[in-house]
Amino acid sequence: MAKVSMRDVASRAGVSVGTVSHVVNGSSKVSEATMLKVNDAIEELGFVRNAAARQLRSGRSSSLGLVVLDASNPFFASVAHGALEACDVAGLSLLLGDSGTDEARESKYLDLFAEQRVNGLLVTPSGADLSKLESIASKGTPVMLVDRAPGDFALSSVTVDNVAGGRMALDHLIAGGSSAPIFVGGPLSLPQVADRYAGARDRAREAGIELPLFESSEMTILAGRDVGERIVSLPEAQRPDAVFCANDLLAVGVMQAVIMFTELRIPDDLAIIGYDDIDYALSTIVPLTSVRQPAGLLGRTAVETLLAENESSATAHCDQMFTPELVIRESTRPV
Amino acid sequence: MAKVSMRDVASRAGVSVGTVSHVVNGSSKVSEATMLKVNDAIEELGFVRNAAARQLRSGRSSSLGLVVLDASNPFFASVAHGALEACDVAGLSLLLGDSGTDEARESKYLDLFAEQRVNGLLVTPSGADLSKLESIASKGTPVMLVDRAPGDFALSSVTVDNVAGGRMALDHLIAGGSSAPIFVGGPLSLPQVADRYAGARDRAREAGIELPLFESSEMTILAGRDVGERIVSLPEAQRPDAVFCANDLLAVGVMQAVIMFTELRIPDDLAIIGYDDIDYALSTIVPLTSVRQPAGLLGRTAVETLLAENESSATAHCDQMFTPELVIRESTRPV
DNA sequence: CGTCAATATTGAAACGTTTCAATCGGAATG
């Protein structure tokens, strides 16, 4: 066990502790010669700086906290991945928390991270009440909401524009000639789903068509397959010519039902468009057109914005909204 | 910004700093009355203990480091999830690192975590040379390899028995009546793939049959589809009656090729079995039989073992190997 | 050779805890 402190390095190199600190941090001019001596001593002794001590003395911490709803969900995994990239270039460590959409656990992580005096907090909150986060932010720890709008709370956020995404999807379907599209997604209590539907319905109305809602119980492949079975069993006159699904998993489920139970051709008889553009989207039987959400970018931007806010110690809150991007593949008709 | 220290709490409560510490940590008997006073003061002032200071003084850290190959990969996301659960019960924080299978980045995280004086390190190493990890471990920081055997290096590990998993898969195929199975997977330089193949081939030989290898370039759906196309274009006499894929993504790809290009029925004409049992496995068109790897358990066990080793400060290294589990669905013939 | 400025180096005081020997105040005992 190496318990080597700057004191040891200093005495080995024949200089003072202050000088060692300067060498290690480049905080002040040090002559070529002493620098060499000190670096040699560090090498020989295997000195490793003590983050706790430096943080205590300097007051600056070198870590960020990230609390997600479910670390094993690919979307959040990508968010974490992106956040990590940004931390990397800033030389920061990332503390990970997983609330499992449980407010108590979320709160526990918040407390834990407060003790660590993290430089900032990235949180996808579980509940509707963000007052604890607000109070943390007002005490000086920058807080950034991820994939969640702040509503009335005074917090910064990084989100993706779900209304625009919904509109985008319908735009594409209509341009491809669809005159009887439907929307699949749910529950509508999820703000993300509600917004996507709202955007899509608006665009449909502009074209003078309705956008019937086929609500799903959750956002999984199986739920999508259930809805798909409902769709294919409709009388032919009521059958849609296009389906917009609130995420890719639903779209995959719908596609499976269509292929298993009908002879309908995709996209000729029925176009399908998903949302998220997960990795599996381009690997479905008929490659899936999808509205891409930049999960990694979300994480990276959250970190960068937080750091920038920290820098400028601006008190103003900043809401950053990304515009999703349409990725056209073979499950929809070309325009 | 609340900068409240124990000193502030102490003076507010009219006691000494030491007493506050005892109240906060329950480290020594404190009378009911003072305890109340102190807790009141803490509440009023909004005191939060400073992890850096306590770590510096006590020498004990309260965090673990986890370095994975790719944080956005669902397998590692689950590992992280499991590790987090175990940290949770132990009251530890988890620092996350993502090497992207780059040894330099891995090394950078190792250094970063060394500065943080983490209580232990969980690592899925990128390269073959584990001497840096070995040296870290010998300096006193417990290191646990995750999903990777230590080979000749003196390190503890938590893995899943890939040989047994491969054997298990073939066992099931043969029991279902297969007489001409093949193996799909690659590159064989991945120890995981090589072991699965070895186990499967052994079992096949015991039954007096060969297990031809269809090597894939990587372990993705697309690579699987490529191999699938090769398989379906074989002359009928050479066509296998069962396919064992080194992971589920490959299996999905093979399945897609079979459904797209042939009239073969799964499992009657061709059985397919995958590996990992990812969430999507039960959502494929024909639900996929798979050899389940307990990713979450892997992470959780890694943390628990590491903590236990830490406790006992045992110098002996411990290799823990899980046995995978066969999950039978409709893509294989029942026995 | 003396002086001055510039540049390198030093020393010591924090930072907020934990920890432990020392002290205090009572209650119980003789």
Added chain:
DNA sequence: CATTCCGATTGAAACGTTTCAATATTGACG
């Protein structure tokens, strides 16, 4: 009333840095 003992409390010394005013060293210049 003096003593002993015991639990509750205190005070101060670390822990390993950073930081900054103060000092030492150097080189250039007159």
